[in-house]
Amino acid sequence: MLEVRVADITTLEVDAIVNAANRSLLGGGGVDGAIHRAAGPQLLEECRRLGGCETGDAKATGGHALRADHVIHTVGPVWHGGDRDEPEALASCYRRSLEVARELGCRSIAFPAISTGVYGYPSGEAARVAVETVATHGSGIDVIFCCFSEGSAEHHRAALRELGWRERGSAFDPPG
Template sequence: MSNIQFHVGDITKLAVDAIVNAANSSLLGGGGVDGAIHRAAGPRLLEECRTLNGCRTGEAKITGGYNLPAKHVIHTVGPIYSGSKYDAEDLRNCYWNSLEVARNNDLHSIAFPGISTGVYGYPKREAAEIALATVKEWLQKHADYEMEVTIVNFSQADYEVYKGITG
């Protein structure tokens, strides 16, 4: 049976099949979650990312996890928030495509950060609503595929946003 759980803390510490990296389009590291994942995984992650030729907004690509407890990193590029109707579609694609990459690689546990809610400026509540709706829709569509999804909140305040949505 598949489900969604919540965790407050550091995504780089989770022993899951894959953690999702809220990456920039180069996939070569950056700030926030992206930088933390690259630092924790070690230099071989950057070496592998160099072979992927970047990633477009909404797409997802997979690498090894290297020094992380997670076996893999799924890199996705969230939208830089502009208020456009395309922002929501791009953000939805980040979650959907990351789950598809996980399934296509026979992975059964995945942890997501709040994609685009840091320096990319996506309003946290709106992003959380899109994340939860997309994950729930994907789990319903793939009810025959076991997938444990963890939404990782960097802070208690971030967790409260999700708690406010889920009740």
């Protein structure tokens, strides 16, 4: 199942939430800062032991004070106009996060709109990459695209419809 929802990702009851982190994994602004604040200081302590994360990769921690059991930290690309392999790096964030979720035995995961904040990735283009990657690699895991605004959510819905997914409320059924 794929779902598009406008919500605060820190409040979702899923097996894992994805953090749009920076390379240090030591917290920051936007979604990253919100997740660190909601999870509590133990998250920062655990992140310190991970030694950072490369762009396009993903690493997991516990959820601590969150409702989610796990936080999967991934580092999205900074947008430079699309000619520095940004789409490939962004797709890798979603793929690697799903791989880590499977390794953890997760059955549900929530993604923010990775790289669309201070990293400047255009929301519509980022949504297409996210949806195409998850539709291809997300089999067996319930996925929520947790958007910070209705505009971001509509970009995700439009990308799903373009791929032939059928809308049923906030959820989408696969083509066919």
